[in-house]
Amino acid sequence: MPALITVTQLSKTFQMGRQKVHALDRVDLAVAPQTFSTVMGPSGSGKSTLLYLLGGLDRPTSGQIVVEGQSLEAMDENALAEYRRRKVGFVFQSFNLIASLSALENVAYPMRFAGVPRRRRLAVARDLLQRVGLGDRLLHKPTELSGGQQQRVAIARALVNDPALILADEPTGNLDTASGQAIMQLLAELHHHGRTVLVVTHELRMTAYATNTLYMLDGRIVSHAEYEAATAVANPEPVSTSRSA
Numbered sequence: 001m002p003a004l005i006t007v008t009q010l011s012k013t014f015q016m017g018r019q020k021v022h023a024l025d026r027v028d029l030a031v032a033p034q035t036f037s038t039v040m041g042p043s044g045s046g047k048s049t050l051l052y053l054l055g056g057l058d059r060p061t062s063g064q065i066v067v068e069g070q071s072l073e074a075m076d077e078n079a080l081a082e083y084r085r086r087k088v089g090f091v092f093q094s095f096n097l098i099a100s101l102s103a104l105e106n107v108a109y110p111m112r113f114a115g116v117p118r119r120r121r122l123a124v125a126r127d128l129l130q131r132v133g134l135g136d137r138l139l140h141k142p143t144e145l146s147g148g149q150q151q152r153v154a155i156a157r158a159l160v161n162d163p164a165l166i167l168a169d170e171p172t173g174n175l176d177t178a179s180g181q182a183i184m185q186l187l188a189e190l191h192h193h194g195r196t197v198l199v200v201t202h203e204l205r206m207t208a209y210a211t212n213t214l215y216m217l218d219g220r221i222v223s224h225a226e227y228e229a230a231t232a233v234a235n236p237e238p239v240s241t242s243r244s245a
């Protein structure tokens, strides 16, 4: 099966004064369609940067991203915006909901830019909120919802244009364990319905939902063995305090 996404020698460098930060360093990656990948790596290893570039939210310094045969590099700003709108659903750690709008209006909002009439927008939004289990919270504002509920609104919003690709950057990072698990189950369900899902997570048990896991270190994708070796040093086993007889 041809890859949905092919990444070749992808680099992103940030110039901070006289210092260069290599957020991504010549990453090669192929993402097969209808897979569920978790992305793991220490803070600063380039996970968010990778997701942003895949989602067309930012441009690489060098290298290529090809999605369904289309090179993001070749797209102008309009084409890239169209790509984001049609192909990608992005879920952020901090939900990014509009505080003054209800759950229903938050989900309906992005459809404005796709030229969907208001009645239809609200009908689609209601349907999506029902699907994420919030049919009884349509008129609640973000502050009137729990963290897990806000994240479910954000997921419903990410689904409005029926994207093939769902990118989630630590979607459970601000949630308690039970809410986090519910979000991962929801993402797993989307995967079972044929979407391709990439989720950045720090939580090892979230990898149970994944078909594969990507490990990142210092802007590179590394093997599991290399990752284990590097992180084992960073996270030594806790010293046992129990006295053995």
Ligand SMILES: Nc1ncnc2c1ncn2[C@@H]1O[C@H](COP(=O)(O)OP(=O)(O)OP(=O)(O)O)[C@@H](O)[C@H]1O
Residues within 6 Å of the ligand: 014, 015, 016, 021, 022, 023, 041, 042, 043, 044, 045, 046, 047, 048, 049, 050
């Ligand atoms: N806009 C920016 N300007 C300068 N440096 C940046 C910028 N964005 C990211 N970086 C740097 O690039 C590196 C990778 O950042 P990134 O946000 O991708 O890490 P991450 O793996 O998502 O970390 P975390 O787990 O903390 O979210 C970091 O060293 C960061 O400081």
Ligand SMILES: [Mg+2]
Residues within 6 Å of the ligand: 047, 048, 049, 169
């Ligand atoms: Mg990040």
